[in-house]
Amino acid sequence: MPDRRADIGAAAFVLLLGLIGFWQAIAIPTSPIYAQVGPKAVPFAVATGLTLLGGLLMLVALRGGWSRDIEDLNDAPVNRRAIALMMASLLANLVLIVPFGFTIAATAQFVLVAAAFGSRAHGRNLLIAFLVSLGAYTLFVKLLGVNIGAGLIEGLIFGSPV
Amino acid sequence: MDAISGLALGFGNALTLANLGWALLGCFLGTAIGVLPGIGPALTIALLLPITFTVSATGAFILFCGILYGAMYGGSTTSILLNTPGEGGSIMTALEGAKMARSGRAGPALATAAIGSFVAGTIGTLGIAFLGPVVVELALKLGPAEYFALMVLCFITVSAVLGGSVLRGLTSLAFGLTLGLIGIDLQTGQPRLTFGLPELFDGVSVVLVAVALFAVGETLHLAWRYAEGKSEILPVGRISMSRAEWRRSLGPWFRGSALGFPFGVMPAGGSEMPTMLSYYTERKLASPEAQAEFGTRGAIEGVAGPEAANNAAAAGTLVPMLTLGLPTSATAAIMLSAFQSYGIQPGPLLFTAQAELIWTLIASLFIANVMLVILNLPLVGLWARILKIPQPQLYAGILVFATIGTYGISNSVVDLMLLYGIGIIAMFMRRFDFPVAPVVIGMILGPMAEQAMRQALTISQGDWTTFVTRPISAAILALAVLALAGPRLYAAWLRRAA
Numbered sequence: 001m002p003d004r005r006a007d008i009g010a011a012a013f014v015l016l017l018g019l020i021g022f023w024q025a026i027a028i029p030t031s032p033i034y035a036q037v038g039p040k041a042v043p044f045a046v047a048t049g050l051t052l053l054g055g056l057l058m059l060v061a062l063r064g065g066w067s068r069d070i071e072d073l074n075d076a077p078v079n080r081r082a083i084a085l086m087m088a089s090l091l092a093n094l095v096l097i098v099p100f101g102f103t104i105a106a107t108a109q110f111v112l113v114a115a116a117f118g119s120r121a122h123g124r125n126l127l128i129a130f131l132v133s134l135g136a137y138t139l140f141v142k143l144l145g146v147n148i149g150a151g152l153i154e155g156l157i158f159g160s161p162v
Numbered sequence: 163m164d165a166i167s168g169l170a171l172g173f174g175n176a177l178t179l180a181n182l183g184w185a186l187l188g189c190f191l192g193t194a195i196g197v198l199p200g201i202g203p204a205l206t207i208a209l210l211l212p213i214t215f216t217v218s219a220t221g222a223f224i225l226f227c228g229i230l231y232g233a234m235y236g237g238s239t240t241s242i243l244l245n246t247p248g249e250g251g252s253i254m255t256a257l258e259g260a261k262m263a264r265s266g267r268a269g270p271a272l273a274t275a276a277i278g279s280f281v282a283g284t285i286g287t288l289g290i291a292f293l294g295p296v297v298v299e300l301a302l303k304l305g306p307a308e309y310f311a312l313m314v315l316c317f318i319t320v321s322a323v324l325g326g327s328v329l330r331g332l333t334s335l336a337f338g339l340t341l342g343l344i345g346i347d348l349q350t351g352q353p354r355l356t357f358g359l360p361e362l363f364d365g366v367s368v369v370l371v372a373v374a375l376f377a378v379g380e381t382l383h384l385a386w387r388y389a390e391g392k393s394e395i396l397p398v399g400r401i402s403m404s405r406a407e408w409r410r411s412l413g414p415w416f417r418g419s420a421l422g423f424p425f426g427v428m429p430a431g432g433s434e435m436p437t438m439l440s441y442y443t444e445r446k447l448a449s450p451e452a453q454a455e456f457g458t459r460g461a462i463e464g465v466a467g468p469e470a471a472n473n474a475a476a477a478g479t480l481v482p483m484l485t486l487g488l489p490t491s492a493t494a495a496i497m498l499s500a501f502q503s504y505g506i507q508p509g510p511l512l513f514t515a516q517a518e519l520i521w522t523l524i525a526s527l528f529i530a531n532v533m534l535v536i537l538n539l540p541l542v543g544l545w546a547r548i549l550k551i552p553q554p555q556l557y558a559g560i561l562v563f564a565t566i567g568t569y570g571i572s573n574s575v576v577d578l579m580l581l582y583g584i585g586i587i588a589m590f591m592r593r594f595d596f597p598v599a600p601v602v603i604g605m606i607l608g609p610m611a612e613q614a615m616r617q618a619l620t621i622s623q624g625d626w627t628t629f630v631t632r633p634i635s636a637a638i639l640a641l642a643v644l645a646l647a648g649p650r651l652y653a654a655w656l657r658r659a660a
Contacts, residue, residue, distance in 0.1 A: 006594075007594070010590065010594045013590075014333055017337065017340065021340055021355070024354070024355040024356075024357065025354075025355070028352055028353075028354050028355075029352060037615065037616045037619050037624075038350065039347035039349065039350045039352045039354060042343065042612045042615075043343050043354055043355060046336060046339045046340055046343060046608075047340075049332075049336045049339075050333070050336040050337070050340060053329060053332055053333045053336055054333075056329055057329060057330075057333065060329065066327065066330075066594075066595070067594065067595075070594075070595050077387075078386060078387065079385065079386060079387060079388045079389070082385040082386065082388045083382070083385055083386050085385075086381070086382055086385045089561065090378075090582045090585075093565055093578070094575065094578055094579065094582070097565075097569065097575065097578065098575060102566070102569070105565075106562045106565060106566075109558070109561060109562055109565065110555075110558040110559070110561075110562050111558070113381070113385075113554070113557055113558035113561050114554035114555055114557075114558040115554070116385050116388070116554075117384075117385065117388055117553050117554035117557055117558070118388065118390040118554060119552070119554035119555065125554070125555065125558070128555060129558070129562075132559060132562065133562060136562065136563065136566055140212075140566060140570055148566050148569055148570040148573075
């Protein structure tokens with residue numbers, strides 16, 4: 001049963017998070033300042049809770065899992081193309097935003113996401129994306145005074161970054 | 163300050179041009195995002211948090227509350243015309259509302275939803291004004307031990323009582339608590355759970371997590387199972403109600419408000435339960451001919467009641483948030499972090515220390531309600547047009563604005579990586595049916611609970627029994643245990659009886 005294997009994976013991830021929590025709780029240096037409850041107590045408690053919950057989820061998963069009770073899953077198949085394009089859009093933004101600035105990074109992201117959701121009018125999307133991104137940049141930087149990443153295009157239009 | 167003089171002061175402040183402007187902007191934005199499927203008030207307020215750097219606290223909170231109320235109005239439009247409820251509270255509205263729209267009666271359905279929202283919003287806001295000072299009176303008697311117990315109760319009800327599974331709810335909560343621990347410990351100055359990365363010393367920003375959960379995770383999850391195809395928008399028709407429809411709506415409006423408000427006030431928050439109760443109550447109380455319409459042509463009682471309950475519950479969640487500093491919904495949690503970014507600590511002292519802000523806010527809620535009913539009755543056609551924005555561009559825009567919301571705060575690529583990383587986790591949470599609201603609440607309330615616990619233990623000189631020997635604290639903790647174990651024991655008892 002594929003569903004059960006997926007649930008085992010989810011439970012394993014929670015267990016892993018719990019163990020990372022333990023590792024980081026141990027790494028906290030013991031405080032030299034006297035306190036009734038030091039900085040380590042709560043992190044240990046939360047890590048214990050997370051690990052315990054991960055263990056219980058694993059038990060449920062091994063007994064057949066809970067995914068088979070989720071109705072939505074049976075309705076639509078996984079859209080691999082869409083998810084790949086979505087991941088590409090996240091990556092594009094991460095890679096582009098520092099060297100090229102917000103407008104170019106956001107435009108690339110917009111076009112890829114629109115394509116993931118089945119839009120084929122790439123040229124029109126590019127135009128919308130560019131205008132929306134530049135508009136948002138102007139709104140945030142010029143009106144609200146929040147810098148959201150100046151770069152190539154921003155420099156051309158508004159002069160050198162503030 | 164009592165409610166009457168407080169309201170007098172509040173209306174005096176709220177009726178200035180600037181504050182009316184913020185209220186109108188909030189109502190407008192709130193309705194728009196309520197109508198759009200895929201974004202809710204929590205995400206919108208999170209994205210607007212940067213305005214707290216430039217706008218006065220009063221203006222910002224009037225805007226946020228307008229968004230909260232507006233989203234409730236807008237959500238019903240989508241439920242009725244598109245049959246896609248945006249959040250748990252509007253599932254019941256969609257049930258009868260979409261059937262009414264399908265049988266050519268979208269107009270009366272939209273009208274009863276809007277007027278019902280107005281009735282419930284007004285009753286709910288009156289509730290805040292008169293109940294708030296009473297709760298504050300009680301809350302001032304609570305010490306850190308009682309506060310800790312209250313927060314534990316809040317954790318349990320939000321994660322284990324609402325939602326499908328106790329196990330998954332608690333796991334979400336523990337994930338949120340872990341995120342909340344990241345950063346420098348306030349009492350001793352030790353970095354915790356930072357992996358030695360200096361970028362994490364200040365902790366993970368609440369905005370980042372909220373945006374990751376509600377925008378990135380949501381759009382990724384939608385893409386995962388995306389099947390192309392147009393959803394059908396039903397025609398609006400004429401927005402009016404006949405005399406008979408008024409008569410049939412009146413009772414449900416008031417009963418729904420009476421049901422919804424207490425549920426919102428209790429730490430057991432959530433709008434699923436009161437809307438469901440209201441739906442079944444109205445179905446029971448309806449006249450035989452109306453009962454025949456339930457589930458077939460769509461009964462107006464089934465829209466009026468749950469919609470009022472939904473709005474009253476939303477107003478109710480403001481009571482614990484403003485008086486105790488306890489958020490019981492994701493939206494309230496984000497608003498709490500907005501208070502913190504102004505250096506204002508929500509809690510019982512808020513009503514005295516920030517009396518002007520609080521009463522102006524409450525007065526603005528009344529004003530927002532009037533604005534919203536005006537915005538929604540004649541302009542419903544305009545809102546229905548928003549539904550025609552094609553999905554590819556809509557979700558692309560949401561993701562771009564999500565990035566701005568995060569990158570704009572810190573200009574750090576590490577934060578963007580965190581945003582997308584948590585977003586991908588959120589996508590899997592949606593896939594495996596883990597609720598996301600407990601993550602936000604755990605993250606914001608967790609550090610406050612730890613603080614209260616350590617204070618209580620300092621007062622008791624390390625004696626852990628302080629939580630069970632102080633009567634109020636013990637009673638609240640007993641309630642929490644009951645909330646966790648009660649349903650299970652009841653089920654076991656039923657099985658034995660059978």
